[in-house]
Amino acid sequence: MFRNLLLLLPFLCILLFAGNITAQNEHLIQDVIELERQEKFKEALSLIHKHEQNAGDDYVESVSVTSSRLRLYQRLASNIPITSKSEQKAYLDSALSLHATIWESDAFSGEQKRILSGERTHLKDRLLGQAKTFFNEADFTSSVFRLEQTLTINKKDTAAVLLAAYAHYNLNNYDRAFSYLNQLEQMGALSPATVLLGLSMLRDTQAGPDRFSSWASYGEIYTHSEVFEAKYDSIKTDFWTQTGARYLSSNKKDSALISFRQLLPTNDVDVIYSISLLMFEQNNGEAFDFTRKYSEIIEHPEQKAKLLQLVLEYGNPSQKQWLFNQSQSLLKMYPESSELHLLHGLVLEEQGDDEKARTHFQKAIDLDAENQPAVRAMGISLYQTALASDDDAVFQKYILESKKYLSYAQYLNPDDDLVNTILTSIQKAEEPIKNNE
Secondary structure, three states: OHHHHHHHHHHHHHHHHHHHHHHHHHHHHHHHHHHHHOOOHHHHHHHHHHHHHHHOOOOOOOHHHHHHHHHHHHHHHOOOOOOOHHHHHHHHHHHHHHHHHHHHOOOOOHHHHHHHHHHHHHHHHHHHHHHHHHHHOOOHHHHHHHHHHHHHHOOOOHHHHHHHHHHHHHOOOHHHHHHHHHHHHHHOOOOHHHHHHHHHHHHHOOOOHHHHHHHHHHHHHHOOOHHHHHHHHHHHHHHHHHHHHHHHHOOOHHHHHHHHHOOOOOOOHHHHHHHHHHHHHOOOOOHHHHHHHHHHHOOOHHHHHHHHHHHHHHOOHHHHHHHHHHHHHHHHHOOOOHHHHHHHHHHHHHOOOHHHHHHHHHHHHHHOOOOHHHHHHHHHHHHHHHHHOOOHHHHHHHHHHHHHHHHHHHHHOOOOHHHHHHHHHHHHHHHHHHHHO
């Protein structure tokens, strides 16, 4: 019997040791839980590390202790007041590493792994919530840090990816922002917000038209929403207007015309005028039809007159005859339009009927005394009539009248080079007359 007791002794020691380890683990877990309750997460983690060191080389951590360690890593990874950013990153790395170890371990049951996986998701959501808080407080740098942590846990979280794009956009990190948008595109997770952000960035960075057009094509999917469509149209208008203006300033008229035409159909009179002007300048066969069509769409008579003056300047004889008839018809509809009287006067002047032309110039001035082009046209017409006369008395009469109008035109626009040149000529012509007197 004594011999049997000797044989059982090693197994009894193992049982006693195991019971002691279990008791130690239970005490450890109780102490860790108490420290967690007091939010002393670092102290709780230190207690686990100390327990591990004291246990020796043969120490095998229990499932409950591993679970506590993981929980502490996760709390410290997202606890702003307690840990620095570098510490938070280190704790998150430790948590993710431990997650991977647990997932491969046979010591944890399927149910335990499911619970721990839920904790991982909870950590991601907590980090994303903090990122949103920072973003709303305009602390975009901190928001980006939290978002990077969130995406370390789940790189396909569409809400985190989109917010990261917005945060980088607000930090003017356009390349980083677009990398996140491209990620959403690859994930098939584009949304109205994604498209608007992408187009806004392309507008602000003055990206190439091809890239903008590519992203704008995504926007066509969401135009059933009035709110989206209003913002979408505003961004498109800004982009193509700025792009067209930039090409014009570089004298790249072909590219400018292509850019402005992206805005059609439009009610923007400045855009319509720019397109019409560029088409006429490039001898585009559609120029007249385009101008005629939009002159009928535009409602304001002054704006109609401004657009139709391009036909007078660039049109062929048959188109100018159409303009004569059209300006007459428009005057019947809008007899109090100063700009339309000016237009009709210019058409009559083109046809050689100077007397009737000046009648309409004067009517335009009577309706709007500050219509500088009308005052200018009247002064130039009188000046040309004076130069054409061989009668000194007639010459003097028209020169004096011309000077009166041209001086007022100069007052209204001191930078009118032609008016300034004619007035200088008149003044030089008057000097000999004054000297003779």
